[in-house]
Amino acid sequence: MVNFAERMDNVKASEIRELLALTARPEVISFAGGLPAPELFPVDKMLAATEAVLKENGPQALQYGPTDGYTPLRQHIVNRMKARNKIETDVSHILMTAGSQQGLDYVARLLCDPGDVVIMESPSYLGAINAFNLSQPKYVEIPTDENGMIMEELEKVLATTDRVKFIYVIPDFQNPSGRTWPLERRKKFMEIVNKYEIPVVEDNPYGELRFAGEFLPSLKSMDPKELVIYLGTFSKILAPGYRLGWICASHEFIEKFNLIAQAAVLQTATPSMMIISKFLDMFDLDEHVATLLPVYKHRCDLMMDCIKEYFPAEVKYTIPDGGLFTWAELPDYIDTKIMASQALAQNVAYVPGAGFFPNGGNHHCMRLNYSCSTDDRIVEGIKRLADVIKANLK
C-alpha cells in the first residue's frame, strides 16, 4: 500500500481525454476534441525547415540547450507579439514551455500553496483546472454573460476574498464558451486588477484564429504594472505536436519560472524550437494562419446553421467570432454527462459541461468543437445530437 501525496486526491482523469479514447472509432462523429484540422498542417514547409536545421546545425539541434529556450525563436515570438498583439516586450521576458499547458502548471506551482484561491471565469478551461489542481488551490468562479466575465462580480469577490493568488482568464474565444470580452470589459478588468494588484494569467491560444469581428488588444498590452502573465502557443496556429508554447511575464515572474523549468524539465526540446524558428525564418506564418481562417469560419458557420435548424429552441448557444468551440446550454433538467452515453450510442460525441466548473454543478451544458470535422460530419453529427437532445426534453 503506497501512501500518495495529498495533491493526488485532487487529480483525476480528464473527462475530455477519456472521452477521446472512446471516440477514436472512425464511425464516431466527435465534436469532443480541441484539435486543429490536421489536413491544414504545413507538413511540406515543416519538412523543409527540419532539413535546413539538421543540415546546417545538426549537432546543436540534438544537444542540450539553455532553460529559457532558443533565443532566435524567442526573438521571433517577441516580434510576432508586437505585430499581432500590440505587446511590447523583449526576449528576456520570454520562457519557452511545452505548450501553454506547462505554463498553467508552472503558474500554480509558483503562486499557490494548498488552500490559496484562484479566480476564474465560470465556466473555464478544464485543462487549466486539472493543471492547477496539482497545487491544491480553492476556486472562486466569476459569473459570465455573452461578453465574458462580469466585472461587478469580480470586484465583489476581490473586495471580500483573502488569499487570492491569481485570476485566470481567456478573453479571446474562450475555451469552452467561445466568448470574447469586448474592449470596455478588458479596460474595466485591468482597472480592477491594478487596484487590487493581483497577478493575472492571460491564456491566449486562440486569439489569432479570429474569422469575424474586429481585433481586440490583449490584456498584456495594457499592463503598466506588469501583473499579467501571458501564455502563448504555436499549437493552434501551426501544430500542437511539437508542444511549443511560451510565457511572457515580468522579470520577477520569469526568473522564478526559469527556476521551476530548470528543476522540472531542464529545458524545452531543442529540435522543436530550432525547427519552428527556422520555419519562421523561411516562411510567413501570417500567410499560413490566413489559410486556416476561411476553413474554420466555414465549419463554424455550418455548425451554427445546423444547430439553428435542428436543435430544439430550448437550447441556447454561443456564436463565436473565432477559435475552435461553441457552448450550448440545455434545459437545466438535462444531465449532459448521462446524455453523452446516449449520444455515443448514436456515434456522436461532445464534452459534457460540468468539468469546466471547478466547483461543480452545471450539468446541463456541453462544449462542441467544429474545427476538426468535415462538412458532412458536421451536418450529420448535429442532426444526430439534435435527436438525442429532443429525446431528453420533458
Added chain:
Amino acid sequence: MVNFAERMDNVKASEIRELLALTARPEVISFAGGLPAPELFPVDKMLAATEAVLKENGPQALQYGPTDGYTPLRQHIVNRMKARNKIETDVSHILMTAGSQQGLDYVARLLCDPGDVVIMESPSYLGAINAFNLSQPKYVEIPTDENGMIMEELEKVLATTDRVKFIYVIPDFQNPSGRTWPLERRKKFMEIVNKYEIPVVEDNPYGELRFAGEFLPSLKSMDPKELVIYLGTFSKILAPGYRLGWICASHEFIEKFNLIAQAAVLQTATPSMMIISKFLDMFDLDEHVATLLPVYKHRCDLMMDCIKEYFPAEVKYTIPDGGLFTWAELPDYIDTKIMASQALAQNVAYVPGAGFFPNGGNHHCMRLNYSCSTDDRIVEGIKRLADVIKANLK
C-alpha cells in the same frame, strides 16, 4: 509585492547551469557539463528518420496524441529494456516523459507532501535534488564507498525513520561519483527494500555507456513486488535535445503518473516520439551505442592518466567503468566553490561538489566530465586544474 508559494523557498538556480553560462566562452576548458559528445550524434540518420516520418505520417506527427506516448516507440523501449536490461515488461507499464528529469519531478509530486523523507546516496544527482525540492521533502543521505550505497547504513535509517516516501538511487556510473554498485550490493538492497516495502526510484541514464567491466542487472529486473520506478532516457545513448525519457513502473504507479502528465503537459512531443521510433525501425541503436563507447573510454582513460600524472597525491578520485563522470575529493580544508573562481580565471571549469549533497557540507569535492572534451583539452585542462589545486594545498 507578489507572495510566492512556499515551495519557491526551496528552489534555487542550479549551480551547474549557472556555471555552464560562464563556461560558454570558447577559451574555457569545461569539465562542468554533463553533455554527450555532439560530434557523435547520428545527425544523418536522424534526418532520414525525420524525412520518413513527415513524408509518411506528417499530419499525425504534428497533431496531439495520447498522454502515455506513441505506442510503437513504447514497444521499442519494452524490447530494448528486455534485451539490454533483462527487464520483462510491456507497453502498459511505460509512460513517455520529457527526459528522465521530468520523471524525477513526477515521482516527487506523486509521493511527497512537504516534510516527507527522500533517501538518497551521498552524494547524489544535483538535478534530482532540484526536481524533488519543488515538492518540499526532507532528505536523509546514506553514506557511500567505492561500491556505492552502504547497505548497513540504509537499513539503520529505514529502521528508525518515519515518513520515508522513496529511495532515489543511480546504481550504474552514478552522477556525480561515477561509481557502480556490484551485484551483491544490488541483491542486498532489494532484500532490504522488499522487507520495508519502500518505493525505489532507479535512475539509469548511463547504464548502456559501459566501456569496462561486466554488465550488471538493473534493480528493476529483480523486483517481484514492483517497488521499483525505473527511469530511462534516450539523452545519453542517442541525443538529449529531443527530451525523451520514460518511466517504467507498476500499473498502480503508472496510472497516477499518467494523471500527473495529463495535468502538467498533456503529452510528450509527437514528432520527437515518432522520429525516434522510426530511427529504431530503420537503424540499429546498439550499433550506434557501440560507436560511442571507444570514444568515451579513450577520453576517460586519458583523463585518468592525466589526473594520475598531474594532480597532487592528496586528491582521491573515482576510476569509472562507464558513464560520463569522475569525482575527486580534495583535502577537506579546500572549498571547491571558492576554488572554482580561481579555476575559471585559468579558463578551466568543473562542478563544485557541495551541490550534490542535499543537506549541505562536503565543500572539498568536485565532479569532472570527460565525455565532451577533445584530447588536447583534457590534457591541458587537467594540467591547469592541477596547478590551481596545488596552489590551494597547505
